[in-house]
Amino acid sequence: MPLPKAELHLHIEGTLEPELAFELAARNGVALPYADTEALREAYRFEDLQSFLNLYYELMAVLRTERDFEDLADAYLARAAAQGVRHAEIFFDPQAHLARGVGMGTVVEGLWRALGDSEATHGVSTRLIMCFLRDESAESALETLDAAKPYLDRITGVGLDSAEVGHPPVKFRAVYEAAAALGLRRVAHAGEEGPPEYITEALDVLGVERVDHGLRCMEDPALVERLVRERIPLTLCPLSNVRLRTVDVLADHPLPAMLDAGLVCTVNSDDPAYFGGYAGDNFDAVRSELGLDEERLRELARNSFTASFLEDDEKLRAR
Numbered sequence: 001m002p003l004p005k006a007e008l009h010l011h012i013e014g015t016l017e018p019e020l021a022f023e024l025a026a027r028n029g030v031a032l033p034y035a036d037t038e039a040l041r042e043a044y045r046f047e048d049l050q051s052f053l054n055l056y057y058e059l060m061a062v063l064r065t066e067r068d069f070e071d072l073a074d075a076y077l078a079r080a081a082a083q084g085v086r087h088a089e090i091f092f093d094p095q096a097h098l099a100r101g102v103g104m105g106t107v108v109e110g111l112w113r114a115l116g117d118s119e120a121t122h123g124v125s126t127r128l129i130m131c132f133l134r135d136e137s138a139e140s141a142l143e144t145l146d147a148a149k150p151y152l153d154r155i156t157g158v159g160l161d162s163a164e165v166g167h168p169p170v171k172f173r174a175v176y177e178a179a180a181a182l183g184l185r186r187v188a189h190a191g192e193e194g195p196p197e198y199i200t201e202a203l204d205v206l207g208v209e210r211v212d213h214g215l216r217c218m219e220d221p222a223l224v225e226r227l228v229r230e231r232i233p234l235t236l237c238p239l240s241n242v243r244l245r246t247v248d249v250l251a252d253h254p255l256p257a258m259l260d261a262g263l264v265c266t267v268n269s270d271d272p273a274y275f276g277g278y279a280g281d282n283f284d285a286v287r288s289e290l291g292l293d294e295e296r297l298r299e300l301a302r303n304s305f306t307a308s309f310l311e312d313d314e315k316l317r318a319r
């Protein structure tokens with residue numbers, strides 16, 4: 001029985017497995033510049049975040065209808081459930097779809113067709129977090145929030161993702177203020193490739209409750225002390241960090257040092273179709289490569305529920 005856990009850092013578009021990508025391409029008459037799934041998997045050799053994002057955005061071309069988004073989310077939820085995920089807080093990137101002429105309603109309602117049934121179908125409760133692309137403008141983020149207003153009963157919070165360096169959190173101050181005024185929860189990617197200062201800014205300027213990745217906090221002892229003191233959860237993604245070369249090899253990952261420092265760490269999969277594994281695979285990898293014992297693994301699983309946006313009574317039931 002895999003350890004029950006919550007997944008808090010998961011881009012739904014990053015769960016698009018090559019087989020489903022080809023199936024959706026055929027269904028929608030979209031030509032993919034790869035001969036077959038084998039050739040596509042060959043392209044999964046990344047130098048950094050940007051080289052991954054190029055492929056990630058390219059493959060989204062196959063996602064066109066509500067049913068496509070439903071099938072994508074349903075396939076993820078089935079895989080996650082098999083690996084012990086009981087609760088999933090799922091990112092989506094509407095700007096990447098709106099830019100292709102796929103509307104907000106198609107994306108949200110399509111995802112909801114899978115998420116709304118997920119507790120009954122897969123035993124996985126869910127939340128939806130809408131991310132802004134930080135390499136797009138602040139105005140575009142505000143327009144995106146506006147486009148999401150009819151769907152706010154489906155959306156729990158906002159996040160910030162895509163190319164980090166050169167796009168500091170402060171650029172999105174206004175849209176995070178507007179999101180907070182609408183009652184949305186706030187998270188942001190910070191300190192994946194970007195400097196520790198972006199983590200501080202995400203906390204102080206955007207008011208985030210959790211930091212996605214946050215790995216580079218380890219370069220700033222005063223920041224680590226603050227994150228520990230304020231019990232700010234970090235959603236780490238170990239296999240992602242290896243594939244995007246944020247760490248050279250998993251054995252060098254700072255997770256054990258981060259736990260020893262008292263940081264509230266969680267382990268997540270980020271873009272599992274691209275990075276070699278789902279939530280349980282990430283747990284297995286840190287167990288075998290980092291030598292984390294059962295107590296540490298249970299701490300990570302416990303943190304994942306504590307750090308979630310579930311209500312307190314739901315947290316107890318989910319575990």
Ligand code: HPA
Pocket residue numbers: 011014049056161162163189192240270271
């Ligand atoms: N980092 C930033 N943006 C992203 C990622 C990531 O790992 N995955 C999808 N968008």
Ligand code: ZN
Pocket residue numbers: 009011161189212270
């Ligand atoms: Zn991410």
